[in-house]
Amino acid sequence: MNKFMEFLENILLPIADKLNNNRYLSALRDGFMVALPLIIFGSIFVVIANFPFLDRLIGEEAFATYQDALGPASAATLSIMGMFVIVGIGYSLTKHYELEAIYGGVVALAAFLILTPQVLEGVSGVIPTASLGAQGMFLGIFTAFISAELYRFFVQKNWTIKMPAGVPDAVAKSFSALIPITLTLTAFLLVRIIFSYTPFDTVQNFIYTVIQQPLTALGSGLPATIIAVLLIQVFWFFGLHGQIIINSVFDPIWYTLNDENLQAFQAGLELPNVVTKQFIDTFLVGMGGSGMTLAVIILIFMIGRSRQLKELGKLGAPAGVFNVNEPIIFGLPIIMNPLVIIPWLLAPVVITIITYVAMSTGLVPKPAGIIVPWTTPPLLSGFLATGNAWQGAVLQAFNLLVVTLIWWPFLKILDKNYYENEKKGEGN
Template identity: 40%
Template sequence: MTNLMEKFASWLEEHFLPIASAIGNQRHLVALRDGFIATMPVSMSGALVVMFKEVIFTSESLFGTMLNKLSFYAENIQPVLDRTLVPVLEQMWWGTLALGIIFSVFTIAYKLAEHYKQDALSAGVLAVVSYLILLPQAVEGGEWGTISWTSFNSEAIFTGLIVAMISTEIFNWVVNKGWTIKMPDKVPPAVSKAFSAMIPAFFVLTFFGIVSVCFQEGLGIPMQQFINNAIQVPLTKLGQSPFTFILLVFIAQILWFFGLHGITIIGPVLDTMYSPALAANAEAIMIKGVAPTNAITRNMLDLYGMHGGSGATLALIIAIFLVSKRTEYKSLAKMSLMPGVFQINEPIIYGLPIVLNPILAIPFIIIPPITVFIGWLFTAVIPFAGFVYIDPPWVVPPVLNAFLATGGDIKAAILAFATLVIAILIYMPFIMIANKMEDSI
């Protein structure tokens, strides 16, 4: 089995690794990844707000329903929360997740401009302005200057990403042509940069002004709506196929085998395809008051496939405690346990190691696709666990994160625990093999 695994690894290294490395270094994907990461404080804050509101503070929330059975709480405390705390949480959600695409437009353009070594601040501001130029000046039937919030919600994600990249590419192209205003050396740098950006800004904004009119007047539809219908909706539907999701997860695990951070490389694809699904689920609950419709979201992988981090390594640690006879494994497992509980698994991945390990790499690669499929099966096909619509911080421990991500659904927590147990059972025989093959690992 070891020789077969080594031959397979050699084949992957020759044919697959160069492609993966190229994808991991592709500037637009790197800008997507870093841009999304830069918005993490905002998105995490918004996720916490939704979590508190939907799990604790409203009368319809999990704990709110129980507490409101007490007449004193229902008559004296809940009305105060409804007038004070709940409106605060709703406004915080509105300014973070509901309008979140505008922040991503800025950060993605900023990061791409950094790659080109251009004025990143100007590029980010121009991208936001370019996006606003594309919006119709009035909602249908409304007054001039009325902008629909759907221009910034889950339906606008792909448009925002495209605008951020195109505006920055135009900005970079114009600057490289030398079409800039050059100020004397004694002019303060901030002023000099502002003047240098004036001509590139004119090109960028003029381009999007023309595009906006072409779509609205020529096609009779705003660009954002056109892209949503033509690209985002079909791609989101494709992403709701479990086979698409599982394939991406499998590729990420293969990359880890070679020491590459699989989720970092595949992350931009996952974020692009599945962030709209999570946002749409949240909007269904928060705005429309209806059941969410997207079974697969970006963080479904974390809930059911990544217990303790990539490869479900918390399950590996538990399996080591249960069946390993190797003292070095047990010592490393003790050191890695607490980080693993909080989804930090680099100590166990590089300490055993799992990288280029012909035995432990097998369960590491196959467990997330298997457990994610089980999570999807008992969410979309067998209606056991609730749909995910909250994105808890990534450091929330396994099982608890599933409970919070579904607004307090205990069945989702049970499903997450079941997939953790399955992961442990898959790891155990490979740990037993490792007991007998000390020299091969």
């Protein structure tokens, strides 16, 4: 066991360290954090607009009017979430270079809009909403990275307009950014013109066809999801924030799948994807935090005899209900603890398979694309994430039971070990 752990440590820790310190992945993570409050706002109103049986209570015509009134909340946030992510990425990456971050954000957005198709059903000058959401996400990410780097290059080359002393600071900064922004956006305009002479017509069609569709198809499958979940657990075991590391890579895929489900849900169509952002956040992380440690807390109250675990249970329970599990991760502890490595790695994989099978066979509705805040307690989050379906809550309860059974023998051994050591301490 020690040799195996040493092997994993030698292989994974250098990789994780590089991923954590990678400026592009950090900017990508920050971009999604900028968009998150807006996404949650839109998701809340999707839930409110789709209360079960409301159409029967107030009538279909009144229900349609009710939905139309609430529709702009999601249309102005969820449907164009890509724009917020792009601004966040450009801002974060430019800030990393200690330049005027706001210009990095706006130049990223402008570059993306230049590359975005501006024709809808034969009408020019109209940008399709889908291009500003999940469909345009990958183009937006690449555009934000490249535009921020170009802007940095031109600024650091001092290709700027220097204003004389006495000019207000805001005016001086604006003129200083003029040439770098102009050169950056001109480069993207040339790219758009070049692609208009290709079979793809636009850069967005090229990215979507060649990169986004294959990656999304791969990320929506069970094998890739199991690998992602397993890596999250492994990184956490070595004291690294697995969610941050793995989500930096998979979030663009999971959010795209999420948005596809949301659009289908709002249109009353069959949901296309099982694996989405909410598949991970609600049915895995949303069960007490990474590793679904709410089951560990329940077990502590059921079988714990040692004072250490009893106190840990009291400390971790209030936070665990809201999916905050640092007290358990650091107090049990889980980090570098060989006694818990098997359930820590095994339970999430088993639950991933159970949840995937339950949803793909139709026993439980697929996630409806509604972003449920990660602090939402289990059962309620499962109900909301599946479009107000009781089966989502039942699946969470079943998953919690499975995780509890997996952890039972290992926590019993750990508790016995702590209890005997406490007895020895009292004897001395």
